[in-house]
Amino acid sequence: MKLYNTLSRSVEELTINGGPIRIYVCGLTPQSHIHVGHTRTFVVFDVLRRFLEYSGHKVIHVQNFTDIDDKIIAKAKELGIQPSEVAEKYIQEYFEVMDKLHVLRAHYYPRVTQNIPEIIDFVNRLIDRGYAYVSDGDVYFEVRKFKDYGKLSHQKVDELIAGARVEPSEKKRNPEDFALWKSVSPSEIGWPSPWGKGRPGWHIECSTMIKKYLGDTIDIHGGGQDLIFPHHENEAAQSEALTGKPLAHHWVHVGWVTMGKVKMSKSVGNVVNLVDLLERRESNVVRLALISTHYRGPLEFDDTLLDQAEANLKRISTALFNLHQRVKKDVVDRGERLKPSPKEVLDQFLVSLGEDLDTPRALGILFEFIRTINNALSSDTLTKPDALSALETLNQMLGILGLEFKKPSVDLNTEKLIELILQLREEARMRRDYATADKIRLKLAELGIIVEDTKDGPRWRAKQ
Ligand SMILES: [Zn+2]
Ligand SMILES: [Zn+2]
Known part of the structure; x- marks a missing residue:
């Protein structure tokens, strides 16, 4: 099959090397309800996976949970519970929502907190290879040491600095450098490391988990469009600096969901959360709405879209x-x-x-x-x-x-009842009592049952 590759900015044939197709999709930071923006990405990759499997390929799908970060910690403080409890609550909610939407489960759901030794090892090796440096308990990736930096988001390091897309800090050698490890005070949540107590940066977890679960080079790396920079750019830099091999053949990004033409995001506040949505709409309706436009374009999410999907599902x-x-x-x-x-x-x-x-x-x-x-x-x-x-x-x-319908079943008695009514109507016609015959036909039509007189006798079907 052919897929658009953000790296080359063109639609390219998917390289199939005989083995399973390895897909990594950046997952959720479980700190609040999952919204339509996230869901679109997961549903799109689910259709991709189903299509590849239907075409005879074996797929290995890995998706992480960033189960510790500043937002989770802040939320836990606010609620007076442990960060792990916040994460667990929203991870369970994620599975409930995805099961309802018939999203197939990934083969692995690695979590940051369960991969700390591997992350520390990855960072250590980047330091050994001269791509990272320690600074006052933090560890930073030195962007200029990696000559391909910017290839995925198609921008140059100098443009990043000019556009203020990177932040300088006293601890960094250069403003564009990014954290692999951040030190924390003794009272904060963190893990011991060769550089002192701290927590991993966001990007390093994905590089580490991809290497651990899928190897040096994967077939498809996916996520929402907003992850291209800095997240995926930094992932590629970390992994490729370490292995010298491309992290992914194909980088696939899903466009964002808009409401009133504005990108749906928590910071804007125009989010529709899935728990609420699935109370008012059937899961098939939501799923069909999310795949009704091409995955790379924006998707305007409103009731018109959902009503349209509902009408189409009825058909x-x-x-x-x-x-x-x-x-x-x-x-x-x-x-x-x-x-x-x-x-x-x-x-x-x-x-x-x-x-x-x-x-x-x-x-x-x-x-x-x-x-x-x-x-x-x-x-x-x-x-x-x-x-x-x-x-x-x-x-x-x-x-x-991934649209699921229960096998339509009229129970046996209903069917027999319709046959009986049609039999009585036939008898009326035999008597030339066309008024009664027509009345039966009209009344059945009102109930959504269409009767047609054919050469082989009357036939009925549900209204289309
Ligand atoms: Zn194929
Ligand atoms: Zn990621």
């Missing part, structure tokens, strides 16, 4: 229901076939996803397919084999998108 579930009904019955084969065939539709769908994960195009193909199915149902030309393969195709597409 899918109605089609599934009608197909399930149709496969139960034999229809006289008049030689008509679905065009394009379910197989052709599935191929187009997969091609779309293979081209930089084009979910809006794939969804367009899915809904066009539903129109084709509906037309065949209305004109009563859908054969049982076509209905079966349409159903299977639809389920495969929905599986890749």
Whole structure:
């Protein structure tokens, strides 16, 4: 498949080396409710993973939790509990929300607090190699020692300083240097290290965990667009300074979510948290809304988007229901076939996803397919084999998108009841009591049941 690579700024074929595809996605700092901005990233990578697995690849997906940082500590103080309790609460909430959204679980969820010895070792080796220096209990990465610095975010070190995107400090040799380890006072939370008590910087955890769980070079490194600089730039610098190898072949970044055209963020205050959202909207609705535009562009999140997703889901579930009904019955084969065939539709769908994960195009193909199915149902030309393969195709597409539907079931008695009413209507027609026959048909239509008189007798289906 092809994916946009932030590093080269172009859509590139994904390098597949025969082994599993190793994906690392920067995870959550569990310090408050997960919001729609974070969720979009995780859902997009879930579709990518499902697509790769459907295409026959083995995927290893690792995603971290930054389970200690200044914000978590501040929140814990405010609530009078331990930072680990704050982190645990929001990690559990993360899993509850992601399970509801059918996001597949990663293979590993490493946490900072469980990888401190590995982080210290990584920092030590950067010092040994001359890329990092100790300063009054802190350790800094010396950016100018790493000649490729800026290659991911496409900026030069001098531009960073001019643009005030880096902060000078008395402890640093240069303003662009960043912390690998920060000292803390004896009363603060921290870990012993060769440089005294302290805590790791944010960027070093990801470099360490990637190396530990996935190796020196991974296939896809992902995250939200706002992580490109400084987080991913610094990760690449740390890892590549240590190993001399590229950290990732593909850097994939998901665009942000906006509300009123302003980026959704805690600091602006325009956040929609998922716990609240999932109380008012079905998980399929949220999931479909999040993949309805291309992952690289911004996504304007509002009720119009959710209403649209809800209406579209209704079209899918109605089609599934009608197909399930149709496969139960034999229809006289008049030689008509679905065009394009379910197989052709599935191929187009997969091609779309293979081209930089084009979910809006794939969804367009899915809904066009539903129109084709509906037309065949209305004109009563859908054969049982076509209905079966349409159903299977639809389920495969929905599986890749991670949309889940319960197998539609009208209970047996309801079905028999409808058949009985239709039988009585037939008897009315035999008596030429068309008023009664029409009344039954109209009343059933009001209940969402469409009755059609065909050469083979009356047929019913749910309203599309
Ligand atoms: Zn492939
Ligand atoms: Zn990271």
